[in-house]
Amino acid sequence: MTARLFLLVLIALTTCSCGSPLRADAIDSLGEEQGELPSEFHRPGQPCVLCHSAAGGVDPILSIGGTLFFESTDGTEAKEALFPAAGFAVVVIDSEGQERQMLSNDCGNFYALEKDFKPVYPLATEIRNESGAVTNKMVSRIGRSGSCGSCHLEQKSPQSPGVVRVADAKPDDKPNCPIPRFLKP
Amino acid sequence: MKPLHLPLLGFLGLIASCGNFEGSTLIECPSATQFAAVSPVLEKRCGSLDCHGSIGRPLIIQGQNGLRYMDNLTGAGGGDSGVAATTDAERDENRRSVCGLEPERTGEVVRGALEPRDLMILRKPLLIERHKGGQLLLKGGAGDACIESWLRGDVDTAECALAISLP
Numbered sequence: 001m002t003a004r005l006f007l008l009v010l011i012a013l014t015t016c017s018c019g020s021p022l023r024a025d026a027i028d029s030l031g032e033e034q035g036e037l038p039s040e041f042h043r044p045g046q047p048c049v050l051c052h053s054a055a056g057g058v059d060p061i062l063s064i065g066g067t068l069f070f071e072s073t074d075g076t077e078a079k080e081a082l083f084p085a086a087g088f089a090v091v092v093i094d095s096e097g098q099e100r101q102m103l104s105n106d107c108g109n110f111y112a113l114e115k116d117f118k119p120v121y122p123l124a125t126e127i128r129n130e131s132g133a134v135t136n137k138m139v140s141r142i143g144r145s146g147s148c149g150s151c152h153l154e155q156k157s158p159q160s161p162g163v164v165r166v167a168d169a170k171p172d173d174k175p176n177c178p179i180p181r182f183l184k185p
Numbered sequence: 186m187k188p189l190h191l192p193l194l195g196f197l198g199l200i201a202s203c204g205n206f207e208g209s210t211l212i213e214c215p216s217a218t219q220f221a222a223v224s225p226v227l228e229k230r231c232g233s234l235d236c237h238g239s240i241g242r243p244l245i246i247q248g249q250n251g252l253r254y255m256d257n258l259t260g261a262g263g264g265d266s267g268v269a270a271t272t273d274a275e276r277d278e279n280r281r282s283v284c285g286l287e288p289e290r291t292g293e294v295v296r297g298a299l300e301p302r303d304l305m306i307l308r309k310p311l312l313i314e315r316h317k318g319g320q321l322l323l324k325g326g327a328g329d330a331c332i333e334s335w336l337r338g339d340v341d342t343a344e345c346a347l348a349i350s351l352p
Contacts, residue, residue, distance in 0.1 A: 095319065095320075120319065121318065121319055122233070122318070122319070122321065124352065139250045139267065140229070140232070140233045140234075140250040140251060141229075141230075141233055142233065142235065143231075143233040143235045143236030143237075143318050144235050144236055144317060144318055145235035150235060151233075151234040151235055156265035156266065156267070156268070157265060157266065158252060158253035158254075158255050158262075158263050158264065158265065158266060159234065159239075159240075159252060159253075159266065160234070160265075160266055161234075161250075161265070161266045161267035161268075162265070162267075
């Protein structure tokens with residue numbers, strides 16, 4: 001009886017203590033927090049739901065999250081030159097017709113809390129400007145990942161179409177935001 | 186027989202059972218020509234970068250708006266996702282991946298011994314079988330008819346075109 005109990009406790013402890021090593025490695029690769037405490041402006045470009053999920057263990061739990069940038073006008077793809085696109089509506093429509101609008105903040109970040117919106121995949125997505133005009137329409141569907149930054153990496157490659165860039169006029173002043181960092185391909 | 190001989194016999198049996206893995210194995214797979222109509226449907230429904238447009242999946246779908254094909258040995262291909270149109274090499278790889286998913290059973294479908302819906306390539310998106318990505322095709326819908334007709338050897342290009350045009 002004691003041996004069985006010991007075995008049960010051992011299994012329970014082992015199960016509780018093991019997260020996904022792949023997730024842990026991915027989170028480690030994102031680096032330390034830049035500047036102030038975490039807020040809705042932190043970690044632009046990174047895959048939000050990697051941490052902000054039940055498995056990631058960070059509140060608030062998000063169902064969707066990402067960052068918008070303006071089109072590069074100086075021809076450079078350098079992270080420092082990425083200009084956050086604020087005030088755009090990211091519109092997501094799920095397979096059951098639920099629609100959700102998320103407004104990008106001063107650092108380009110947008111998100112939906114899971115308690116408010118739990119989409120049924122796949123999702124269609126478009127971006128609208130302040131006047132409601134569609135600036136971007138995602139050609140493919142989002143199949144299962146709520147983190148835009150899990151596919152939209154810094155550089156275009158065979159495995160990424162690059163960051164989400166809004167095709168619209170950008171303001172003169174660049175907001176003071178953390179330097180974007182991305183998941184490694 | 187002495188118990189000592191059992192491991193020895195097992196070891197010899199293991200060696201004898203090792204086949205020759207050199208050369209190639211032929212897999213019966215429906216038409217490559219007809220697959221040109223089917224590939225865009227799979228690219229649209231299955232091939233997003235967060236699903237089967239990922240090199241970690243048993244079924245890998247490549248194309249313009251997902252994962253791009255790159256030859257491991259020569260480095261040929263390798264264009265950026267979302268740019269140039271799907272290439273013949275990517276369509277070939279997609280067909281190879283579809284048939285390689287369940288090679289023996291796909292052969293049985295080609296020979297008429299099994300039905301197309303006995304294969305995962307239809308069972309998963311129709312949600313006849315558990316699928317992490319959910320239901321992506323409607324039973325009897327255009328995408329279903331497109332893939333099924335190709336597996337039967339006579340692709341319905343009109344259904345494939347309709348499946349691509351649907352949102």
